[in-house]
Amino acid sequence: MSDDLNTRVANAAQGITPQTKPDERRRFLGSLRERVFVRMTNVEVENKKLTDLFLAHFQDYLKYSLIINCNVNDDFLSQVETQCSQHNIPFTIVSDETAKTGPDDTAILVVAQTAINKMRIEIAQVYPPEIPKTELSQPTKPKKVGFWKRIFHGDK
Numbered sequence: 001m002s003d004d005l006n007t008r009v010a011n012a013a014q015g016i017t018p019q020t021k022p023d024e025r026r027r028f029l030g031s032l033r034e035r036v037f038v039r040m041t042n043v044e045v046e047n048k049k050l051t052d053l054f055l056a057h058f059q060d061y062l063k064y065s066l067i068i069n070c071n072v073n074d075d076f077l078s079q080v081e082t083q084c085s086q087h088n089i090p091f092t093i094v095s096d097e098t099a100k101t102g103p104d105d106t107a108i109l110v111v112a113q114t115a116i117n118k119m120r121i122e123i124a125q126v127y128p129p130e131i132p133k134t135e136l137s138q139p140t141k142p143k144k145v146g147f148w149k150r151i152f153h154g155d156k
Contacts, residue, residue, distance in 0.1 A: 043104070
């Protein structure tokens with residue numbers, strides 16, 4: 001116990017402090033999951049519909065900041081930088097060991113300064129796709145009437 005305390009005091013004197021939730025910070029580009037508003041993976045950034053959806057909702061990000069993986073494709077990165085400068089949204093491009101290129105690794109995050117604890121943070125969950133109007137206008141199938149209801153109440 002005293003060795004641990006001495007080590008901790010010596011590290012604190014040198015400015016070395018233990019990092020909270022290091023695995024979570026590696027996954028979320030140095031941030032914490034509790035601060036994330038929207039997350040896109042490297043595969044989702046390649047999807048044109050999802051990137052358009054992300055860019056269409058830039059008004060929602062005004063009170064947040066963006067963290068961008070440096071390995072994101074240049075076209076999307078330039079569009080995001082343009083939108084950020086137009087809306088005065090701060091952003092950071094991460095190029096350290098947390099900027100991974102795997103398909104499920106984080107490409108871009110919209111984060112708050114404090115915890116917001118959103119349950120759903122994936123882009124398709126935060127902004128679900130709209131149902132096409134053709135599906136809404138289709139008539140619904142008539143409800144099936146049970147055997148006993150037809151017998152006792154007739155075919156109405």
